[in-house]
Amino acid sequence: MKNRTSSSDFILVGLLVNSEATGIVFTVIFAIFVVAVTANLVMIFLIQVDFRLHTPMYFLLSQLSIMDTLFICTTVPKLLVDMVSKEKTISFVACGIQIFLYLTMIGSEFFLLGLMAYDRYVAVCNPLRYPVLMNRKVCLLLAAGAWFGGSLDGFLLTPITMNVSYCGSRRINHFFCEIPAVLRLACADTSLYETLMYICCVLMLLIPISIISTSYSLILLTVHRMRSAEGRKKAFTTCSSHLTVVSIFYGAAFYTYVLPQSLHTPEQDKVVSAFYTIVTPMLNPLIYSLRNKDVMGAFKKIFAHCSPAQKVATSDA
Numbered sequence: 001m002k003n004r005t006s007s008s009d010f011i012l013v014g015l016l017v018n019s020e021a022t023g024i025v026f027t028v029i030f031a032i033f034v035v036a037v038t039a040n041l042v043m044i045f046l047i048q049v050d051f052r053l054h055t056p057m058y059f060l061l062s063q064l065s066i067m068d069t070l071f072i073c074t075t076v077p078k079l080l081v082d083m084v085s086k087e088k089t090i091s092f093v094a095c096g097i098q099i100f101l102y103l104t105m106i107g108s109e110f111f112l113l114g115l116m117a118y119d120r121y122v123a124v125c126n127p128l129r130y131p132v133l134m135n136r137k138v139c140l141l142l143a144a145g146a147w148f149g150g151s152l153d154g155f156l157l158t159p160i161t162m163n164v165s166y167c168g169s170r171r172i173n174h175f176f177c178e179i180p181a182v183l184r185l186a187c188a189d190t191s192l193y194e195t196l197m198y199i200c201c202v203l204m205l206l207i208p209i210s211i212i213s214t215s216y217s218l219i220l221l222t223v224h225r226m227r228s229a230e231g232r233k234k235a236f237t238t239c240s241s242h243l244t245v246v247s248i249f250y251g252a253a254f255y256t257y258v259l260p261q262s263l264h265t266p267e268q269d270k271v272v273s274a275f276y277t278i279v280t281p282m283l284n285p286l287i288y289s290l291r292n293k294d295v296m297g298a299f300k301k302i303f304a305h306c307s308p309a310q311k312v313a314t315s316d317a
Helices: 019-049 054-081 092-125 136-162 180-181 191-226 231-259 266-290 293-306 308-316
Strands: 011-012
Touching: 011 231, 011 266, 011 308, 019 266, 019 293, 054 092, 054 136, 054 266, 092 136, 092 180, 092 231, 136 180, 136 191, 180 191, 191 231, 231 266, 266 293
Parallel strands: none
Antiparallel strands: none
16 A cells, blocks of 8 residues: 555545444445435426526525535545545545535535525515515626635635645545644644634634524514514525524534634544535435425426326326
């Protein structure tokens, strides 16, 4: 292994040190990966083909599904390969690419979840002006802004991380190249960079959280004034799905990037990272689809149209 490993390569320790449970864990992660990718692709497909889903909310939801698909594909395939391979190396360049992609995806998702809260605010608090305030041009600009904000994070932090001097051990005690785990191998003082990263992450969390908090505070006031019980129920159903996703995603990100490293252990970091990089991309489409009548209606319509019974009935007619 040493003969085939470049001196600049890193070795990923992996999710599990104990190999006895590798088979079970591999099966579970592979199943989650398949479900996540399939669910997100189905969500994107439904939003594209069903005209009832051609609204700003579902356009932003399709962007979330694209981000989740790319996010889980950034880390899980390499993890699965490493779990069945004796060589768990990752090249210096591949590590940098992985850092850039996951920073871009997680940053973009931060901003997008904030923009989705704004969309719900406009829909609930200004329903008559909703088609004007959230027209197609505005939606495209909001989506582009989320992608740009995430890529800016990737372009800012990736070059700095990869230019740090690494010496001694090349073993990353993680299952992918996450910045805090990589920086533990640095032989230079990284306190200044860690402070910069901390400030950057706090800002990236603070901006969308401020938008989300303001939007939902105004939504709650509007819902409280509603006389229609049906209107209240619809508003709560729509907003509760988004709040569930926000709580899961931001909670994991807050632990990883905002809490001081002294409160972390490598094992805890791997569990939390596995949750938001593997489980969350699967949960997002399921949360939105199972609690959304429009999405379930579109799915049933497509399924009925593609079912053999429907085809037989059509041919007989």
